[in-house]
Amino acid sequence: MHSRFPNKILPYLLLLPSVVVVIVFLIVPTIQSLYLSFFRVSPFGDRLIFVGWYNFSKLFTSSDYINSLVITLIFAVFVVLIGLTLGMLLSVLLNQKLKGLQVYRTLFIWTYAISPAIAGTIWALMFSPSSGPITFLLKAIFGANVNWMMDGKVALVAVIIAASWKMLGYNIIFFLSGLQTIPQELMEASAIDGASSVRRFFKITFPLLSPTTFFLLIMNMLYAFFQVFGLIDIMTKGGPGDATQVLVYKLYRDGFINLDTGFASAQSIVLFVFVAILTVLQFRFAEQKVFYG
Amino acid sequence: MKQRKSSIFLSYLFLTIALIVIIFPIYYAFTMSTFNEKEAYSFPPKFIPSIHAFDNYATAWNTVNMGRLIFNSSFISITVAFAKIFLSMLAAFAFTYFGNFRGKYFFFVIILITHMLPLPIRIVPTYELMRTFGWVNSYRALTIPFFASATGTLLFRQLFMTVPPSLSDAARIDGAGPMRFLFNVLIPLSKTNVGALFLIEFTYMWNEYLWPMIVTNTNDMRVVQIGIKMLLASEAQAAEWNIIMAGAIIAMIPPLIMLLLFQRTVMEGFSLKEEK
Numbered sequence: 001m002h003s004r005f006p007n008k009i010l011p012y013l014l015l016l017p018s019v020v021v022v023i024v025f026l027i028v029p030t031i032q033s034l035y036l037s038f039f040r041v042s043p044f045g046d047r048l049i050f051v052g053w054y055n056f057s058k059l060f061t062s063s064d065y066i067n068s069l070v071i072t073l074i075f076a077v078f079v080v081l082i083g084l085t086l087g088m089l090l091s092v093l094l095n096q097k098l099k100g101l102q103v104y105r106t107l108f109i110w111t112y113a114i115s116p117a118i119a120g121t122i123w124a125l126m127f128s129p130s131s132g133p134i135t136f137l138l139k140a141i142f143g144a145n146v147n148w149m150m151d152g153k154v155a156l157v158a159v160i161i162a163a164s165w166k167m168l169g170y171n172i173i174f175f176l177s178g179l180q181t182i183p184q185e186l187m188e189a190s191a192i193d194g195a196s197s198v199r200r201f202f203k204i205t206f207p208l209l210s211p212t213t214f215f216l217l218i219m220n221m222l223y224a225f226f227q228v229f230g231l232i233d234i235m236t237k238g239g240p241g242d243a244t245q246v247l248v249y250k251l252y253r254d255g256f257i258n259l260d261t262g263f264a265s266a267q268s269i270v271l272f273v274f275v276a277i278l279t280v281l282q283f284r285f286a287e288q289k290v291f292y293g
Numbered sequence: 294m295k296q297r298k299s300s301i302f303l304s305y306l307f308l309t310i311a312l313i314v315i316i317f318p319i320y321y322a323f324t325m326s327t328f329n330e331k332e333a334y335s336f337p338p339k340f341i342p343s344i345h346a347f348d349n350y351a352t353a354w355n356t357v358n359m360g361r362l363i364f365n366s367s368f369i370s371i372t373v374a375f376a377k378i379f380l381s382m383l384a385a386f387a388f389t390y391f392g393n394f395r396g397k398y399f400f401f402v403i404i405l406i407t408h409m410l411p412l413p414i415r416i417v418p419t420y421e422l423m424r425t426f427g428w429v430n431s432y433r434a435l436t437i438p439f440f441a442s443a444t445g446t447l448l449f450r451q452l453f454m455t456v457p458p459s460l461s462d463a464a465r466i467d468g469a470g471p472m473r474f475l476f477n478v479l480i481p482l483s484k485t486n487v488g489a490l491f492l493i494e495f496t497y498m499w500n501e502y503l504w505p506m507i508v509t510n511t512n513d514m515r516v517v518q519i520g521i522k523m524l525l526a527s528e529a530q531a532a533e534w535n536i537i538m539a540g541a542i543i544a545m546i547p548p549l550i551m552l553l554l555f556q557r558t559v560m561e562g563f564s565l566k567e568e569k
Binding site: 004007008009010011012014015017018021022023024026028029030032033034046078085090093094096098101104106107108109110111112114116117118119122124125126128130131132133136141153165168173174177180197202213222226230233234235248251252254256261264265268269271272275276279290 | 300301304305307308311312315316317318320321322323332334335336337338340380381383384386387390391392393394397400403404406407408409410411412413415416417418419420422423437438440441442446448465469472476496499500502503505507518521522525532534535537538541544545548549551552554556559560
């Protein structure tokens with residue numbers, strides 16, 4: 001235990017700035033979101049009308065919303081799977097003590113510094129019907145004429161690729177720093193025992209890396225749900241039709257374009273429930289990690 | 294560890310192919326930014342850089358007043374990064390060096406709750422709050438709501454807990470107060486973590502898109518990310534990809550510089566965190 005500074009007031013003063021910011025800009029607005037989700041704005045926008053659970057029942061009977069929910073889940077599952085699998089595979093290879101890999105590492109984490117919006121811009125070019133290398137490649141090899149601005153499925157694939165690509169740098173940074181905590185002697189000992197590198201990966205690396213993997217699972221989920229707004233806005237604006245309208249984009253549309261505040265707030269609350277579940281999982285797992293020692 | 298030659302060769306082969314696939318979009322974006330209009334629309338696409346870079350970068354720069362946007366993005370990113378680091382250091386100090394004061398656990402939860410409340414969850418009321426405060430379209434709206442950091446508080450708390458007690462004992466015996474101890478001992482010890490956190494928070498703010506889009510409404514308050522959107526939107530009919538990519542390359546540079554500067558630090562900072 002640390003020796004303490006005997007001061008009764010100072011700790012509160014030190015906490016004050018952070019606590020004020022959290023209460024004013026985070027907690028109070030969240031409570032207001034909850035409150036607003038039970039109201040509807042009057043046609044003239046001048047007062048709130050209490051509507052009970054109406055906004056929530058509207059959510060789950062709205063085919064638009066269900067569609068958006070399904071798309072978000074498909075999007076998130078693929079982004080997480082691609083990001084974690086590729087990220088882990090590349091990191092294990094990059095973690096070897098081989099010549100020149102430092103340069104490789106730097107280049108592989110580059111996409112961390114690229115924003116979702118810029119990633120969207122670059123991939124919009126890659127898929128562009130007029131000058132996109134991918135369009136060209138698909139045409140040259142398969143004779144296929146794909147236009148992601150017309151075809152919803154292609155658009156969803158395009159945003160999944162762009163979003164996973166952007167997140168790869170982040171995943172590699174964390175996997176690499178996780179790998180550095182695995183004792184080198186353990187690997188060497190099992191190599192002497194004649195374990196193949198594939199076996200070593202599954203017997204030692206994978207289990208010891210699981211706290212990092214779990215942390216990244218949560219971060220990638222949060223990214224896929226919330227941070228991809230800029231990417232979607234630049235690439236597809238939720239389209240074509242509603243093919244890429246993920247929840248956060250629909251929330252923005254209903255809250256700031258359709259000005260349906262109550263309905264948007266109800267969507268916020270559903271997202272909050274989702275984050276709360278993730279957070280609880282994270283803390284549960286963190287406790288287990290402590291238990292391992 | 295000894296490895297067979299074939300496995301080393303396969304590692305290089307696989308990594309090199311993966312690298313080409315991953316870096317290619319960036320390379321092509323750069324190549325595109327050097328084309329004139331005719332080259333930009335050639336099909337099959339060209340993959341060798343041309344000579345029109347200067348014109349495109351100048352056009353992109355002037356079309357959206359890029360100088361101003363870069364200033365805005367830099368200003369808010371640096372301000373938020375420093376504020377987050379400083380505020381979370383103060384909070385972490387309170388949690389580690391003052392025993393069990395009343396409400397300690399409560400405040401700890403309050404700060405941790407930041408993790409659970411991403412912006413979209415509270416976006417409509419937060420925007421309304423900005424209107425109430427008269428902060429819409431101001432630097433205050435772009436910075437102050439971001440000042441709290443659960444990550445920073447946790448990171449510094451972990452670090453401070455590992456500082457040997459003899460240091461704070463010595464400080465007290467010397468008659469140094471807590472604030473002097475914080476500034477003269479703890480902060481210099483935290484250099485690695487400060488570097489790592491600075492990179493994360495700077496990049497986070499530089500890449501922020503939704504909030505600046507909603508809370509600013511004049512061109513002189515826009516940020517770089519929105520500038521890219523403006524470049525795309527101003528070419529509604531046929532996208533002038535060469536100009537847009539010039540803008541995108543400009544927007545990528547500052548966080549890339551930060552990444553190169555702090556790359557080492559960030560790896561160390563996190564492996565430290567994972568250990569405990």
